[in-house]
Amino acid sequence: MIEIRAKGIRFGFDARTGLLDGFTVEDEGHEIALLHRAPWVGTEEIMPPGTPPHLMTLGGDFFCAPFAGSQEGSPLHGWTANSPWDMVEHEAGRLRARLQRTVCGATVTKELEVEDGHVWVYQRHVFAGGSGRIAVSNHANVSLPRGGLISCSPKSAWETPPAPPEVDSARGRSGLRYPSRSTAPDRFPGIDGSVDLSRFPWNPRHEDVVIAIEGREHSLGWTAVARPVERDLFLSLRNARRLPMTIFWHSNGGRDYPPWSSRHFGCLGVEESAAAALRSRSSENDLSGPGALTLVRDEEAEVRHAIGAISWPSGERVEDIRVVDRAIEVCGGRGGFRRLAFRTHFLD
Template identity: 50%
Template structure:
């Protein structure tokens, strides 16, 4: 069953199985912008031993843990079922069936008239221990794209390639590089992560670590042929990592079969275990800089993780040079002078709030 939430100029579809924000449509400058990716197979084509979420791979979903898990790759939030609960405030609210390390997990998706953004948050109520987390937005890039980011300290690949025997990975693993335009490839050349695609038939994963001085974390993906722009916004003090999944025909087995192309995962999170070199260091370089490498659950409180995605027309096709938030106005500028001023709930991301500060359990007006 699909749940729909709409406001003036924006509409989203939500699927409780896997908690998927399946489709996001924004009406802007007289056109419909719908940048999210959907896998080209049916559920019947997915092998029974594959992670359940592959049967409905689309849009954006939440991963906890953002790694292998007994509940399937990316954990119960990505592979289980969410129960939508009644709401009177215009927010789509759902509760995960089952616990994550003892925590109840609540998802909220909210829209606002004339805002080209989805305001989403995930609440961990109770629970114990630490775990890596990430949102898992996927942008459709059938005609390529241009990527820009808020300032990063470095870029780093996994400990091992995603594919070795049943497909192909093109980056070097594990490696680090300060410049996204010069990331090492397995063949000794360098790859420019500001462009997609940068290779033929490959499956790769690389993460950028935010500069601690960043106030607003952002990723911008320009689709020049489509004339639009995808934006991902976060509090870098909460989610200091931007992880890029390049899925472009590099897997030869079912259900992928070499046909999963033009998909860019823009996965914002706190997931130190995904760093092939940094995760082995003591202290790790995130902790040493005061950045969270994972979420710390609070047995007597909540952890509140917020993320914003959206899209607008961007007919110039210019690479995004900057994204700046001033009050409730987000200004996006291109490298040749293009500019959009967009309405945004400026305080919603809590940019000055610490990530792991315990909060009391909320008084809930709906039944878990």
């Protein structure tokens, strides 16, 4: 594990899979570490044959390309989450690494940076060359052992994929209807009535995926997950025009087979994505819809994203996040407010 740090912020980089692990922020006198780690990670447990590398180290934050299904025989979430990375540059607050494999013919470089006094990990993934359209996603995993409140920038619709994560009831169960669509996340169609997707958990034992499609009227895409008991807040920022959807993975004891074994609870995947996994499309891997990154030979394409963590004493739900001058302002529904230093042109 390679450590990257600046004043008040640090994380580890696992070059085996490109995992950002141990993300910790010191804010207002508190040490905040709110990313998930699966119960089998760091143990001597033997994994089932064929377990993909990203699942062996599940947690933290990792980059997916191709996201979800594979276009070139890679494991789930692509080689960027399942193949080693070679270090190109490493300083105290910055690293550059290059994926050992190509993705759709492209060379992929990862850049991760932190800065003194900033609560953010600035992430940039650059694809050089290649061809075709590819689904991509930044896959943060938030730890919610005692629940959370989920807020995000305005969405035009919320959808479930054509089929649930586990179609065999002997392997797992879901609480949402597949496929379904709603414009109201707090009244989403569930198996036993409407479900409030703005809260976690909403079911004692389930595995579900829901896709939130960004509204077209703004450029800053954001997700905020408040942990009222811990009194802290997870933040995710992106350019909404380049990553036009957020996919929420609710993993709460809904899978029964190894390594899940009915023990993987309290994990919310916040997957900021460019893809076309819409119910209205013919399949989850159809890339003809909004999003999807275009790769062109002899050209570069990039994906930028930032995650952050702060103290949030009120535990209230976030109502709005906005860019003001060289800062991000976080506004709560009951008056909570934080102003945070940010590289405001990073997401342009």
